Amino acid sequence: MKRALFILLRNPLSVLGLTLVGLVVLAAVFADYVAPFPDHKGAVVDFLNFNKAPEWPYLFGTDLVGRDIFSRILFAYRISLTLGVVVLALAVPVGVTVGLIAGYIGGRTEFVLMRITDVFLSIPPLVLAMSMMGLLEPSLTNGMMAVTVMWWPWYARLVYNLTRSEREEGYVLAAEVIGASRLHVMFREILPNCVPSILTKMTIDFGFVILIASSLSFLGLGVQPPTPDLGSMVAEGAKYLPDSWWLTVFPGLAILVVVFGFNLIGDALREILGVDQ
């Protein structure tokens, strides 16, 4: 633990990442108290102050119906983070289980599972998510589902490769020799040795899940208005560039900050846990 803290604090970039993500999470959780205009998360109209450049009290300016962009970004973070948590909470267990089974059992099972994974990986992720959203109704829940469907194969492949190398280790053979069941070997012997890699990938992916989800809502396939979302905010403002630059630049920066922050933490975690790239 001490060692982890030491490695973390030694690298200014890790500290920066931790700070960024920490601030974002705090701001999202306490958005109701932090935001200067908490009611602006919904369908509020204030035509007296519409499309204003950044000035007090509107830190990041206001949008076309007079809502404070800073407040809306905080509430959008709340949705983005929830989405990240839900997507990973669904995609990781599925991917890990598929990867473990394919890597350990081998044979025909491996062939079938990994070819299914390959099929998912062969479709460009955004296209897959878009076609799913085309079939379903655009909404937050369906957006999460679409991103989950495109995300699990990466974990299946990661864990499959790890399992393939772990199963040659002496302790796997030793466990088999003392008569351990396949389930025991997979989940109690091999899986714990894969955790560092999975954890690192999860941290980095968290940022990317938010990025992809924002791309979906940029295309109008994700969260629907009036709920604030970083992607749809950028999309909406893009029509008024470059005059009303604050409509796009601040939500765009907000996406950048969170993706960058999680990436830095992921790198720090990789170093702490000793995962090779």
Next chain:
Amino acid sequence: MTAPTLAIDDLRLGFRGWAGTAEVLHGISLHIAKGERVALVGESGSGKSVTARLVLGLVQELRGARYSGRMAFEGRDLGTLSRREREALRGDRISMIFQDPTSSLNPVYTIGTLFHEVLRRGNPGIGAAEARERAVAALDDVAIADPGRVLDSYAFQLSGGMNQRVLIAMALANSPSLLLADEPGTALDVTVQAQTLALMQQLVARHGASMLFISHNLGVVREFADRVYVIYKGRIVEQGPTEGLFEAPLHPYTRALMAAVPRITGEGIPEIDEEQTGFYDPLVAHPGYSEAELRP
């Protein structure tokens, strides 16, 4: 007379590949009586380890493995056992020690946790406290000075010699009747190897376990085994009592094997004849030590 602990008759094993089946064992027969220590000696790739894995039933699960012959453990035909019954034998009645002790211990668990797991094989209901007590006793037996500390450590925090002792303690924890040792301690340096082997010898005798000792180290075999089988390219070429076999090797391959051992007196690495005349000669058994004579 009771059935031998392990009896193998005309065991053949092949792996099916693109170009037909590659046979790796060409009908080997051996047996281990109760309490006996038997060595299986041969060069790399001669089929030593695969024999041990067949006994444990690990090879049968591979695709493409084709085997025939009879393997019986305490009179029970291993071939007719279900997968479940075979798994039940492993770890409880049959256990195994490996070449590299450190990699045989899962790095994410403490030795204590691993020990508990092993003991649960023998006694599924064993609690943490009782398991720890038995583990401490078992580690005491393998001359580990501070069992409590070792149980709280991870494998990578201990030396190779320590891990080897831990493995020996684990292998004997459930008092198996057959212990398979696949080149134990090859990954350790010579002095540590000597210590742990001496320890293993005492403990095996105390537990009354039979042992199949797989090695290419003739010096170790000479000290350790009651009887020796020499295996070459999937065939047993010579079998006999340890003393007799080392004093007067009868098979050309055995003679070559013994000549290949570097001498401590410093005559350089021995010249090995490239010509392998007689290596494929049929099995030579020392008088009174053929399978037919030993097994009524």
